[in-house]
Amino acid sequence: MVKRSAFEGGFNMRFEPPFEKAEHVRKHRPGRPSKIDTDAELHAFVVARIDTTTFEALAAQIADHFPPERRVGKSAIHAWWQRQPNRHG
Numbered sequence: 001m002v003k004r005s006a007f008e009g010g011f012n013m014r015f016e017p018p019f020e021k022a023e024h025v026r027k028h029r030p031g032r033p034s035k036i037d038t039d040a041e042l043h044a045f046v047v048a049r050i051d052t053t054t055f056e057a058l059a060a061q062i063a064d065h066f067p068p069e070r071r072v073g074k075s076a077i078h079a080w081w082q083r084q085p086n087r088h089g
Helices: 040-049 055-065 074-082
Strands: none
Touching: 040 055, 055 074
């Protein structure tokens, strides 16, 4: 007598993850995404000024325009700018 395996013929179900992966995870970036990438208003503010001002001056403008919990400094701006594929300069 030949026993039939429960796995004979393979599985007919497809695994679907319960949620869509965050963009930074899909791009295999460790850690948290930057504030500039997650805050649309801050992102637009930075993009509008990044080519015409220094990182230090831009950080000062952000400090004048945004509340403390949404501010970023010149190092964070520079790190974000370095990761941009279409940056100028």
